[in-house]
Amino acid sequence: MDYIIKGMIKKEDLGKLPDVLPVMVYAARDRRVLGSAPVNEDGSFEIKYKYKVSGREKKPIGAYLIIGPKLPGDQILKTKLERKFLSSKGFKRASPRYKYEFEEAIPISKKDKRIYAGTIMEFASGFTYMGYIRTCLPLIEDAGHPCPLGCVNPGTLSTSEHRAYVRISREDNIIGDDILVSDGSESEESLSGEFSVTEIIPGLWIFPLGYTALVEVYQKIGGITNTLYSGNHRFEHNYPQYICIDRDEVEIIEIPELEGLGVGNSFGFTRVSNIPIDYIDQSTGYADSSGATDSATHKVKDFAFFGELHLYANIGEELQVDDSTGDCKIQYIRVKYEHLVEDGTGGYITDAEGYIQTPFGNAREPREGEGDDLITETMGPLPLSETGGMIGVYRYANPYETAALDPDKEINDWVFKGLLMVIYPSSLPFNYGRYRLTVEAYGTDMEDVGIADADDNDFVEVFNLLIDNDISALTGDIKDIEGTGACGLLDHRGSPTSEFDITVDFDINNSHGNLRDFKLTACWGENCEKELECGEYPTYPGITPPKWDGESGIRTTKTCAWVECAYQFRLMAHRRVTNGFSDETEREVFTKHITIRSMNSYDPSCNM
Structure with a gap:
């Protein structure tokens, strides 16, 4: 059920609170914060939250309020600030929600003012720091808005579907995550490329330290993350903090264009994320793309692979369309893994093998009547009842499908064209070692599609890579x-x-x-x-x-x-x-x- 709590803090009391941190009103229950809202300059506030108890949907649930500084998570519950209890009887039904509205302004006691000041000393000057970080990124072409520090927005970084996000971290402490960057569409006054986060930074009160934080800018498309920028920024302990990332600093990772149809009835891997297979040494499994001259390839020198890996593939022209049905001859795929160990003679033998079986979804453009948002299609693994008992089977996303070619068919315009599968560390039996990956292709009735030698193409059916998640x-x-x-x-x-x-x-x-x-x-x-x-x-x-x-x-x-x-x-x-x-x-x-x-x-x- 939806709840709204509206009220007013006595303005004269509000003016006596330290202004180092924004003043907030929190609604809490069951040792957790249900919702919060800032106190406006006139003292007003409005908290909205959801709370549901099985079997009591038609009866409201009471809560309590805390007036305090802006603190992360449930930190406000660790303070000794006064709790103002709100009886369930005070919530009135205002379909489709319950509403609690104070008739008079809420006073703040002298004791609470002292505790509030002490809380500020503890969280802002004692064991923590606060930083307000604002930046701008060039999201909208020719937006004409200047950034706070004077740079302008000369290029396009994202579209309405492919929004930009920011993550700010300090060592292992995540200060802010999935912070949506404004594209200027919220209001005419909204700066394109602006974001802000107010947070608590751990530190020692003895030394008024500044700190260095890692600022990352990324896009999330269909559940896949593309990093656009990563850099360290120095923030002093004073408040607020401002940074501005120049357009030249942002490495826009374009979704790579298709390589073009391959030769004959060939099919195979083209790259791991943004590193083509050609740059992976098949004798060691290390990637060395330091000599690449194109901007799309991620440059590394003798790196092993870790974490989430995106496998891309391409298809030959004879497999692209079945003349009898008009559909792609490849409808399903499997990826087999083999863990390789040295055999003592300079060679390698397989000590474990299987098929990748972690869930994977691919993003596509919406069809008519599906709205404007991208649709994420579940690609597999498919139930054994649909595959004749074969494990690790996934639907194949034909990268050359396009609705414009055949508007009468339900064609999938895939966003990540050529994306075959995403491999997670949990997909593999060992967190370190050389792996051999093999792609298998199947038709409509799960029959094996004969794949010819792909040597004449820039893709392979089998390749080795070195995994190091250890x-x-x-x-x-x-x-x-x-x-x-x-x-x-x-x-x-x-x-x-x-x-x-x-x-x-x-x-x-x-x-x-x-x-x-x-x-x-x-x-x-x-x-x-x-x-x-x-x-x-x-x-x-x-x-x-x-x-x-x-x-x-x-x-x-x-x-x-x-x-x-x-x-x-x-x-x-x-x-x-x-x-x-x-x-x-x-x-x-x-x-x-x-x-x-x-x-x-x-x-x-x-x-x-």
């Missing part, structure tokens, strides 16, 4: 910081500003040989500028491409003026893996903490 393979350890005692104290005899050496011993390894880079830094206060050692594939000494297992027993020394402070030595590393659209951005972080003291300024009596 996050645990990346390990690191800061073993020793020379001169540090058991209590983590490093004393030196110079002045607090004099230069001296600090030597660090550490290991960074990837047991599968897929290390991409590492960096060892020393951080103190709000500074993290002292870099002690770094390495990157394939330029770091001792690498034997395409493998880089990392290094053990690395010893590095940094000579500089080390200020007296508590330090965090931070070793960060990435795996060398890609999903064919973008590379893995999550990093592993290994830390060690010490305190540096100058013995010339240290007073031993402090410990007595």
